[in-house]
Amino acid sequence: MSDRIEIRLSGSGGQGMVLGAIILAEAAAIYDGKNATQSQSYGPEARGGSSKSDVVISEGFIEYPKATRVDVLLAMTQESADKYCPDLRPGGLLIADEDMVAEMPEVEGRAVRLPIVRLATETVGKRVVANIVALGALVKLTGVVSEEAVRKAVLARVPRGTEQLNAKALEVGFRAAEAAGG
Amino acid sequence: MSDRIEIRLSGSGGQGMVLGAIILAEAAAIYDGKNATQSQSYGPEARGGSSKSDVVISEGFIEYPKATRVDVLLAMTQESADKYCPDLRPGGLLIADEDMVAEMPEVEGRAVRLPIVRLATETVGKRVVANIVALGALVKLTGVVSEEAVRKAVLARVPRGTEQLNAKALEVGFRAAEAAGG
Numbered sequence: 001m002s003d004r005i006e007i008r009l010s011g012s013g014g015q016g017m018v019l020g021a022i023i024l025a026e027a028a029a030i031y032d033g034k035n036a037t038q039s040q041s042y043g044p045e046a047r048g049g050s051s052k053s054d055v056v057i058s059e060g061f062i063e064y065p066k067a068t069r070v071d072v073l074l075a076m077t078q079e080s081a082d083k084y085c086p087d088l089r090p091g092g093l094l095i096a097d098e099d100m101v102a103e104m105p106e107v108e109g110r111a112v113r114l115p116i117v118r119l120a121t122e123t124v125g126k127r128v129v130a131n132i133v134a135l136g137a138l139v140k141l142t143g144v145v146s147e148e149a150v151r152k153a154v155l156a157r158v159p160r161g162t163e164q165l166n167a168k169a170l171e172v173g174f175r176a177a178e179a180a181g182g
Numbered sequence: 183m184s185d186r187i188e189i190r191l192s193g194s195g196g197q198g199m200v201l202g203a204i205i206l207a208e209a210a211a212i213y214d215g216k217n218a219t220q221s222q223s224y225g226p227e228a229r230g231g232s233s234k235s236d237v238v239i240s241e242g243f244i245e246y247p248k249a250t251r252v253d254v255l256l257a258m259t260q261e262s263a264d265k266y267c268p269d270l271r272p273g274g275l276l277i278a279d280e281d282m283v284a285e286m287p288e289v290e291g292r293a294v295r296l297p298i299v300r301l302a303t304e305t306v307g308k309r310v311v312a313n314i315v316a317l318g319a320l321v322k323l324t325g326v327v328s329e330e331a332v333r334k335a336v337l338a339r340v341p342r343g344t345e346q347l348n349a350k351a352l353e354v355g356f357r358a359a360e361a362a363g364g
Contacts, residue, residue: 013212018204029224030195039221039247042211065221065248159341 003059005144006067009134010052010084011076011100016131020074021053023135023153024145028057030156031149037065050079057144072142074134076116081105095138097130112141114176120169129169132158136173141182147174185241187326188249191316192234192266193258193282198313202256203235205317205335206327210239212338213331219247232261239326254324256316258298263287277320279312294323296358302351311351314340318355323364329356 007024009017018040025038040053054067069089075081075096085105088094096104098113114137120130132154139150151170158166189206191199200222207220222235236249251271257263257278267287270276278286280295296319302312314336321332333352340348 022200025222025224026228029228033229035223035225037221037223039219040207041217041219041244041247042207043217043243046208046211047215061225062223065223 004062005057005072006070007055007057007072007074007138007142007144008052008067008070008084008087009055009074009076009131010050010080011074011131012080013046013049013051015051015076016128017051017074017076018053019157020131020135021055023132023150023157024055024138025057026157027139027145027149027153028055031152032145034059034145035062037062039065041066050077050083052080052084072138072144074138075101076130076134078102093142095134095141097134112137112177112180112182114180116173116176119172119176123172124165124169126165126169129166132166132169133173133176136170137177137180137182138173140174140177141180186244187239187253188251189237189239189254189256189320189324189326190234190249190252190266190269191237191256191258191313192232192262193256193313194262195228195231195233197233197258198310199233199256199258200235201339202313202317203237205314205332205339206237206320207239208339209321209327209331209335210237213334214327216241216327217244219244221247223248232259232265234262234266254320254326256320257283258312258316260284275324277316277323279316294319294359294362294364296362298355298358301354301358305354306347306351308347308351311348314348314351315355315358318352319359319362319364320355322356322359323362 025036028034028036070087081101090108092109094111098115117130121127207218210216210218263283272290274291276293280297299312303309
């Protein structure tokens with residue numbers, strides 16, 4: 001039995017999906033003692049402004065670092081939701097931005113809509129931390145890493161001087177997921 | 183014939199190898215119009231403070247994103263030089279920090295020693311930009327991406343307010359490589 005969990009963070013360039021994925025992988029590997037890989041492929045869609053990054057977390061050795069059968073998909077734009085939902089495994093979880101993904105794709109699993117960008121803008125006060133709000137929600141909804149681990153990983157990675165803002169963004173994400181039944 | 187080029191950036195945690203790899207991949211894909219992947223695996227060595235990140239650049243589709251036969255290895259510590267030199271292909275290029283890698287491993291290829299951390303500290307004035315100095319040297323020595331592309335990719339990725347410092351670090355890396363015969 002594999003304990004491999006595959007997570008894909010997708011959105012538009014500049015939304016911090018790559019940084020979010022690095023933080024998640026480091027939370028798992030450095031602070032939770034698991035193995036993790038983080039990867040992204042850049043092709044023509046990157047030049048069009050799309051961004052996606054994959055994280056694989058496992059107790060054991062990870063041979064293939066790309067996500068092939070996604071357990072958890074974060075979609076921050078309509079385009080990314082449409083493009084990557086077919087890769088979500090049956091029974092998987094889609095987390096979509098409520099405002100950005102107006103038409104939810106059908107998924108054979110659970111789908112949660114959260115106003116991630118709106119929470120970043122209105123509650124935290126900075127749209128740029130939407131990736132960290134999303135990360136908080138994802139961790140709360142899935143338990144793929146511990147809350148303590150993701151908190152430490154966020155603080156280790158974000159630019160100096162933005163720690164408090166990002167810590168708040170993470171908490172806002174935790175709470176939004178709780179309110180959604182996470 | 184494959185045009186696949188595999189580059190590994192290795193050092194200790196906190197030296198910015200992951201960010202360096204992302205910048206290199208984005209330079210190739212977003213600004214030079216190629217395909218690229220960037221990946222890292224985190225295992226026990228990450229908890230010990232080691233860090234490595236792989237970039238694969240190709241004109242065509244990249245099926246397997248991990249480096250398997252490294253063309254270019256950057257080693258910022260003795261430990262990373264010792265650990266990853268065996269993965270360097272015959273005829274490949276090792277770029278090592280002159281002060282940090284006191285004992286150069288034997289390589290069946292070209293080896294260049296540069297005082298990367300010292301240049302960052304003394305010439306640029308910030309040790310933390312050693313990864314960008316290294317990136318400049320690597321690009322100048324290899325031509326894997328254009329100088330213009332890496333310049334744009336650096337500016338797009340570094341924290342706001344540090345653009346000038348990082349642009350200078352990149353130029354210092356270009357010049358160091360030139361002086362080494364790059």
